[in-house]
Amino acid sequence: MDLKLMGKVAVVTGSSKGIGKETAAVLTEEGARVILVARHKEGLEQAVQDIEETTGQTLDFVVADVTSETDAKRVITSVIEKYGKLDILINNAGSAFAENFENVSLDDWQNDLNLKLFGWIHMIQAALPELKKNGGAILNLTAVAGKTPPANTSPTSVSRAAGLALTNTLSKDLAPFNIRVNAVCIGLIRSGQIEKRWQAEAPEQSWDDYARDPKFNIPLGRIGDTREAANVITFLVSDAASYVTGTAVNIDGGSAPAL
Template identity: 55%
Template sequence: MELSLKDKVVLITGGSLGIGYYTALQFAGEGAKVAICARNETRLQEAVQNIQHETGQEVLGMTADVSKRDECFRIVNQTAGHFGRLNILINNAGTSAANPFESVTDDLWRYDFDLKLFAALHCSKASIPHMRKEGGGSIVNVTAVIGKAPPSSSLPTSVSRAAGLALTKAMSRDLARYQIRVNTVCIGLIRSNQIEQRWKREAGDLSWEQYSKDKRHNIPLGRIGEPQEAANVVTFLASDAASYVTGTSVNIDGGKSVVL
């Protein structure tokens, strides 16, 4: 399958770890020009060096806090200025925040929406003029399956992710006239620092493979997913191979979710 990503310019928020990192690695491996941002300068530079070493492609690393509007516009314009254009945006920045409703403070509500919803909104808004100049583009919002079917004690993440799903559909309808596609991937249990911390806390006597395949997770495919598997789907949706796909969501959860 031809992804046609060579020399395309992609910006990935939250690109120093996990799904963001592996997505950046995947794009660079396909010959794309990659920009990533993260808050932690040390991890950011490690990611940049590792991706460049693995792929031989130039990677632009930018320290940024995308919960702030001005930072979103800065990294988009910096990417387009450095590479001369912007074709693809991956809104990946975020963290897990799962609490009972009554324990969520106003400050946590605001921060979660700033980081997960408004960051995607602001980065997308800043990217649209650059994509229109190129005759089109692609935006992929990384959300979560709990946005479709929130379990108990899943706040505020489940609500901000649900808003991200609505944002994806609304944007896809408005931006199709410019040949800008907008899709979302809904993440389930994927290996990450947070999942590994849970593993060590809950079952440190088990190996990762044993913990991943433990029946307590209730995953039909029988294991926790790897970040590379999520990156594969993100890359496909952003590529020309998915040129007739917009306004849709794809669950990456091993079949665990009860919703489509």
Template identity: 55%
Template structure:
């Protein structure tokens, strides 16, 4: 299948590691030019070089904090100044913050909302005019399965992510007339640095496959997901193959979610 990503330009926040990095790698393999954003310049440089070596594509690495509106504006401007255009935005930046309601103070609420919701809002706002110039574009907002059915001790992340789903729906309705598609993916248990540390700290006696099966006992597919399984879905959603898909959210969770 031709995904139609050749010569497209993509901007990916949280692009130095995990799902963001794998998505940048996959989009590059499909012929897109990619700008990756993260706060740690060393991690960005390492990711940039790995993508370049494996795909032969040029990668722009931008150090920024997308919890600040001025930084969101800057990363879009730098991407367009470098590549001359922008077609795709993947709003992936975010951290895991999960506590009970009484344990989250005002500062923690604001920090989480600024990063996950504010970063998505502001980066999208500055990217959209450039997508209009290209006759359309695609935005994918990363959320989590807890955004649909928040459990106890999931704050403030579940609330920020739930707001992100509402934002995705509203944006898709407003931007459809400009041929800009907006979708979300809801991530479940996916292999990450945090999961790797848990494995090494708690069960170093197990192989990864054994640890994955043990940890994923409550997941219908019986294991932890891999980053490429998430990036495959994101790559499809931003591609021409998904040209009639907008305003939806896709669970990437091995069947663990309790809501469609």
């Protein structure tokens, strides 16, 4: 299938590692011009080097903190100055701070919302003037906990639920401009955090054995890979998904109890 991404310009936040980095790689393989965004220059430089070595294509990066409205505007300005347009915005920057409600301070709440909700808002507000010119796609990465929050997951599940609401309402507000807005809800996907858990819990096991442990209760029987998540994300921002907007797709091996 031709995803029709050749020549598209895409910004991916939180892309120095994990799903963000893998998504940048897949977009690049499909012909998009990708700009990586994260807070730390060293991580971005390594990510760009890795992707360029595997794809043979050139990428750019911008060091920025999406919790800053000024930084968000600077990212989009630099992209437009160099490429003259913006087609795709992928909001991946985030973290997972989960605790019992009584143990969460007001600063914890503010920090989480600043990153996972207002970080999206800053980037979307900065990108909208460009996206409205020719249409495009916005993709927000969140977690299945945003749909079905378990106990002891404040503030992360609350900010993720707010992000899902933002995604849905934006899809309606921006549809007249041919801007599609979707989300993906991530379940257990191999990441640095999951690998640390593996080493702490079962260092004697191989990754494949650990990933297939029945304790994870994943219907497909294993923890997912970052490439599997990146492939879905790439499809959703491509023209192959031109009639898909306002939805939140679970990437969780079937484990979420909600649609």
